[in-house]
Amino acid sequence: MGWSWDHFFRFMVSEYMLLGVWTTIWLATVAMTLGVILGVIIAFMKMSSYWILQRIAVAFIWLWRGTPLLIQMVIIYTVLPKVGLKFGVIESAIIALTLHEGAYFAEIVRAGISAVNKGQTDASKALGMAWPQRMWYVIIPQATRVIIPPMGNQFNLMIKTTSLASVISMEELFRRTQQLAQIEFKVLEAYLCAACWYLLMTTIWGEIQKRLEAHYDKPFGPVSDKKLPTRTGVQSNDSPGQV
């Protein structure tokens, strides 16, 4: 059983695999979107002044970050129906990924918001902004700049993590690869083909992430001639001791 370029290229462009790639992309995107929304909600709960909301948020993060996604998926798909909560394959995969990733996003969002300078809150309060306006116009746009790099890395992970959904028979790229390998007896070609597709997806995402980061960094000026405020005013980079 030697290596077959012919099989490899046929797998790469076969409709069967392309549909798997597509499923992986939308599964990752949907779970990411829902996960971010959930993460933002949990983050604000954790930062709220209501004790009960804080506790719920902490417990949520503790639970979903503390157990393997694989087990969460299996439980949602196979155990919950026994107590009357029945979800299909796709729903189970989306729910598990959303809850699991949401717990991580919550911490990323919270860290991003706490990273915004306290003076920004003072200034926006002094201008008469109430909490929703302070958040929407001042804090969140600045937190976004901090959040995007770790969030982007998390999406990179997400693209690959969707392969776990194969255990509950979700027909994404990895499961289709396994099946193709079995049907055609071309294990190496099939798995290498999958590796190439994952690599392509994460590479494209990497490019998108770079542009997003550049976009949000733009107001802060190019790093090389950024003027850093210091105690004695503003120093340009030609003075020694500045990065």
Added chain:
Amino acid sequence: MTFMQETSVGASRSLGEPIVEITNVDKWFGSNHVLRDVSLIVRQGEVVVLCGRSGSGKSTLLRCIDHLETIDGGSIRACGNKMGYRENLGGKRVELSDGKAAQQRREMGMVFQSFNLFPHLTVLKNITVSPMRILKIPRVQAEADARELLAKVGLPEKEEAFPSQLSGGQQQRVAIARALAMKPKVMLFDEPTSALDPEMISEVLDVMIELSRLGMTMIVVTHEMGFARAAADRVLLMHDGQIVEEAEPEEFFNNPKSNHARLFLSKILQH
């Protein structure tokens, strides 16, 4: 520095009704008694300079006026509002909701030592964001007003710049324009020039002196005695959370009454 040669405008100003009334205010940070029974009345159109050594409570007093800090006793009235608190049916003091406090703050402007411009917004948007989003002034109008303010503070050509592209003095002038865009009745300044390089100090002080000429009520924490001489009606000295001396500028500098004031003056005159 041009402002040094200005004749004093303070003494000739006619003062109106009380607009800020601080009555027996106490403030604690943990076990640190930061404001001790502070009382102060500032009249409409008055310019008050607040000085005192580091840690004496100047910033805290200013922040309490804008309810950026809570107070533990006494009360503050500003622009017709009882700042930050109301009395419930039993006569107990209750802190206002965030939204109510925000409404009260709209009557006052505040300028910070570290500028605190919004780094993600252009100069123009820094100035228009609150008039547009809070006062619901239409964009065209808000931008026209903002351009007028930028011209007043001497930065007509910087509207599309981001704060990171401006010098400290320019940033502080934008911060003043941003505060003025809300048409405040009182302006609070917390050491507006102490983060600036010396050559930029006068461009900011000139704007502040001009503002005082136009009749703005101002409470200014600063150690710039040139400003105090040129624009202040009164100079107050804070020490350990209390106002220990209060006088017209010339009197304050030439004939300080308390030991605290003499000591303070000898320290700042050394520099």
